Amino acid sequence: MRIGLTGGIASGKSTVSALLREHGAVVIDADQLAREVVAKGTPGLEQVVEAFGPEILTPEGEMDRAAVGAIVFADEGRRRVLESIVHPLVFERVVELEAAAGADDLVVHDIPLLAESGRADTFDAVLVVDAPAEVQVERMLRDRGWTQEDAESRIAAQATRADRLAVATHVIDNTGTLDDLRRRVTEVVEELLGPER
Structure with missing residues (x-):
């Protein structure tokens, strides 16, 4: 269900x-998944860096959420670019999690x-x-x-x-x-x- x-x-x-x-x-938290798909070392983060440049990384190699937020909230076109990377990856994870759930869950x-x-x-x-x-x-x-x-x-x-x-x-x-x-x-x-x- x-x-x-x-x-x-x-x-x-x-x-x-x-x-x-x-x-x-089985709780599927879209906000949490959106963080997971761009975590350090993921293909999602590589795509974000490719689109926005290495300056959106923290010294530890993680996505600087505040820096990316400042870019995308000021520019709708850039926001759409970020969404075009993150949303399909989140959807993919949602499908995987739903498929792994039991029929009665x-x-x-x-x-x-x-x-x-x-x-x-x-x-x-x-x-x-x-x-x-x-x-x-x-x-x-x-x-x-x-x-x-x-x-x-x-x-x-x-x-x-x-x-x-x-x-x-x-x-x-x-x-x-x-x-x-x-x-x-x-x-x-x-x-x-x-x-x-």
Whole structure:
């Protein structure tokens, strides 16, 4: 079963992802894969260096994410070049990971911008980790040391809470305790796979 997992920034999506792993889910994190395919020594990194030059490498030979980010966020053409390298490599890894999963496994795609992508209907179910904006802001101030303005602008740059909830087949409320969250995740897994899991 292919599941989409999403949630706004500081909603607790990473925690839910970890709890799903505890239930035996195969979690495919596109952001993590995007880092892996351009890790030091990979053909992906060689392609990025070929396209952007050796100055995007750190002294240790790794991709300087900040330097590449400064280039691609300032120039859409350069961003497309980077995407043309990274996206096919990520897709290849996703296909490999899905193929390696068992027929009865929950395969969870952790996609922060799922509501924005228009791909929610390509999954058997969509889990939305939900928290009100004021809770998200409070967490960013407390846990990330961000300013109120930074937190609010990051939330404003994402899909609205209503847009995310509109694509949900299952809502995972994350305004309570970790135990509350754990119970809700267990409920959702049982709804998807049956209580024997």
